[in-house]
Amino acid sequence: MRAAVVTAPDAPPACADFPEPTVPPGHEPLHLVGAGLHNIVRGLATGRHYGRGQMTYPLVPGIDAVARTGDGRLVYTGYARPPYGTMAERLFAPFQAEVPAGADPLAIAAGMNPGLSGWMVLTARRKELGALGTVLVLGATGMSGSLAVQGALALGAERVIAAGRDPEALERLRGAGATTVSLSHDGPDGLEAALADAVSETSPGLVLDYLWGPVAEAAFAALGRSGEDTEANTAYVQIGSLAGLEASLPADLLRSRRIRITGSGAGSVTAEEMLAEAPEVMARFADGSLHLPYTAFPLSRVGAAWAHTGRSRAVVVPD
Numbered sequence: 001m002r003a004a005v006v007t008a009p010d011a012p013p014a015c016a017d018f019p020e021p022t023v024p025p026g027h028e029p030l031h032l033v034g035a036g037l038h039n040i041v042r043g044l045a046t047g048r049h050y051g052r053g054q055m056t057y058p059l060v061p062g063i064d065a066v067a068r069t070g071d072g073r074l075v076y077t078g079y080a081r082p083p084y085g086t087m088a089e090r091l092f093a094p095f096q097a098e099v100p101a102g103a104d105p106l107a108i109a110a111g112m113n114p115g116l117s118g119w120m121v122l123t124a125r126r127k128e129l130g131a132l133g134t135v136l137v138l139g140a141t142g143m144s145g146s147l148a149v150q151g152a153l154a155l156g157a158e159r160v161i162a163a164g165r166d167p168e169a170l171e172r173l174r175g176a177g178a179t180t181v182s183l184s185h186d187g188p189d190g191l192e193a194a195l196a197d198a199v200s201e202t203s204p205g206l207v208l209d210y211l212w213g214p215v216a217e218a219a220f221a222a223l224g225r226s227g228e229d230t231e232a233n234t235a236y237v238q239i240g241s242l243a244g245l246e247a248s249l250p251a252d253l254l255r256s257r258r259i260r261i262t263g264s265g266a267g268s269v270t271a272e273e274m275l276a277e278a279p280e281v282m283a284r285f286a287d288g289s290l291h292l293p294y295t296a297f298p299l300s301r302v303g304a305a306w307a308h309t310g311r312s313r314a315v316v317v318p319d
Contacts, residue, residue: 118148213244
């Protein structure tokens with residue numbers, strides 16, 4: 001079969017022949033409709049993601065996809081056994097969830113992985129407290145962050161603060177109902193002042209951090225300013241590290257307010273837990289509550305998909 005094939009950690013994928021996946025008795029292979037080229041896909045294929053494990057090459061990249069069954073149904077599927085991924089004409093993975101009628105299958109392929117990253121945190125917090133209150137999203141102009149803002153609004157957050165650098169993306173989020181904060185400031189003092197002003201009106205009960213690094217340090221300082229707010233009860237969830245892998249956590253923040261700092265990702269959340277949320281997230285893409293632009297690339301142009309940047313998610317489709 002034809003598939004995207006990575007032959008070495010630093011080699012981009014190329015379309016080539018690859019052995020058919022092993023399918024257990026009583027099952028049949030699925031036929032690819034679209035597989036999103038997410039950041040984690042690149043990280044795993046190059047061996048740079050923390051959840052990479054022992055990598056063997058050659059391999060087929062891709063962690064999830066929308067595929068068609070033999071009887072014509074569209075399903076969301078993923079987590080095939082290595083060296084198989086989802087960017088191949090035929091695939092097999094243990095999980096399958098039906099795509100809602102009327103949903104754009106490529107939008108599902110593009111958005112499920114980035115969308116689940118925030119959705120799981122948001123729904124867990126709402127179950128814990130019954131309501132979301134004020135939500136702060138750091139990195140809101142990225143794809144995952146933007147979907148987290150959309151998800152918080154869809155789940156009825158009282159106030160959503162979207163912090164990011166892209167002015168056009170911030171304008172779109174403002175139009176959707178979010179309070180926006182520009183992170184395009186020089187130095188930590190500028191970042192801290194911008195975030196402190198944003199949280200001065202209402203202290204966030206939930207922070208989703210897709211950036212970490214100096215942005216997280218500025219957020220810690222901003223939250224520490226309002227430490228005298230004894231009613232504040234903040235869950236700070238680290239999801240991504242686009243701004244840096246490390247951040248210094250001040251001791252006085254932990255003493256001055258009720259705050260819980262945790263992470264969410266592969267290892268802290270099981271694949272089963274993530275996939276259990278898939279039907280609801282797909283329904284939100286189907287009804288328009290969640291939206292992510294995408295650009296489709298045929299398997300024969302997977303190298304171009306690998307190099308794709310910009311405001312849309314690359315989705316690999318059959319030729």
